[in-house]
Amino acid sequence: MVDNSNTIKTEEADGFLRLVGISKSFPGVKALNNVHLNVRKGEVHGLVGENGAGKSTLMKILSGAYIKDEGEIYWQGEKVEITKPKDSEELGIAIIYQEFNLVPQLSISENIWLGREPLANKALQLIDWTEMHKRTQQLLDDLDLDFDPKRPVAGLGVASQQMVEIAKALSLNAKLLIMDEPTSALSKNEIDQLFSVIQSLKEKDVSIIYISHHLEEVFEICDRGTVLRDGNFVATIDPKQTSKNELIQLMVGRTLDQQYPKVKAERGEEVMRVEHLSRKGVLSDISFSAYAGEILGISGLVGSGRTELVKAIFGADPIDSGKIFIYGKEVKITSPQSAIAAGMGLLPEDRKYEGLVLKLSVKQNVSMASLGKLLKRGMLQLNIEKSKVLDFIDKLRILTPSIEKEVQNLSGGNQQKVVLAKWLASQSRILIFDEPTRGIDVGAKVEVYNLMNELVKNGVAVIMVSSEMPEILGMSDRILVIHQGELASILNCEEATQEKILSAAMGVN
Structure with missing residues (x-):
């Protein structure tokens, strides 16, 4: 068990901002239940928790996008009501969302x-x-x-x-700045620049609520942090007195024995072979094979051509030359439709806009790539569709109050599972994961890894693009390293190290 003696009660009176007993319900969902938050003047306060823990709902209440059902908000010691964004702005609260x-x-x-x-x-x-x-x-x-x-x-x-x-935000005389996943699309140098700006804001007594799934950032930049789980307040922690494992246990309610639970499956036959794939100015003469029962990792620096490679394989981007073989037979991949027909599925990096139709239901998103298999005499078999969707919701533990729920209302981790369910329903034998765990919490990451393990044990070929080095090393059987659109190296998991991957990614022999 985690020793909670280092936690700090949020009812303390010195809070610049205090949220006390905040609750919020939506039809069929209790999003927040008696949540507390205390932010001091001039501090960076981390807000952490799994997807669906209630972080976004709490911040939308603070920014005036939602109205709380219960609880009290104190701003500089005075009780206030925030019922619209203008109320929040006039107090000096500003929020920077992931989508600017x-x-x-x-x-x-x-x-x-x-x-x-x-x-x-x-x-x-x-x-x-x-x-x-x-x-x-x-x-x-x-x-x-x-x-x-x-x-x-x-x-x-x-x-x-x-x-x-x-x-x-500063032009609005913001005294409290909410940053929602501020580093999700930044390079290391850009993150350093952001942290430098955050430090200068602290010196000006600006308070910051920092929401991030990157726990190392919480330990590096935050003075304190509040943990939410399943819509409930768990603890307020001092990062200097809390270990990463303790924080993870607070977030997920259990210990994570393995961060990367890789299961070695027996490698089967060659499922896909790519020969001399090229696209002028983007990709140059790339050849490799993917096998049943393996996870083939693709690594490289930002802009190296990783995503462009998998989009080309999937027919989403054109190619100038090259061949693709599926189970030894050459196939012409000229569009995503032809790739799907050949047995491929792509979980794109931008799941919201490329992997899902946000306004459609969970049911419609899961079944959209396999509608042809659900037709009988030109009619959609609704009962079979419902049964299959419910089966995937159960297998993948997708948290949704209903299969009719619009997928835009699910957490990031559950949206990722819906994309995966779509391709499993289409019976894809080659699954390409582009940044499979970006923007999802540590608990959901392990679930995605376990699902990948299940896929390879069932003979599926998994191709995984990732910019997270520990993920590439922890989950891949083999690793392709891309440098400036070229294949720089192919490493087996036994020989791969961070130094070897970085050297190849930077074009160093």
């Missing part, structure tokens, strides 16, 4: 001051451009950002757009 709220065609200045532009003439509503650019420059200088205020946001990378969001 920016207009790409507008400049940095225009995005920061949109709807609040300084006016040179109020009667004529004429914008004072000089003043707006001056104020923007001051915000950028405060964040040590070398950006031109007139530059269009569309020309900025993800990390730079995030900095614009932070500048926009």
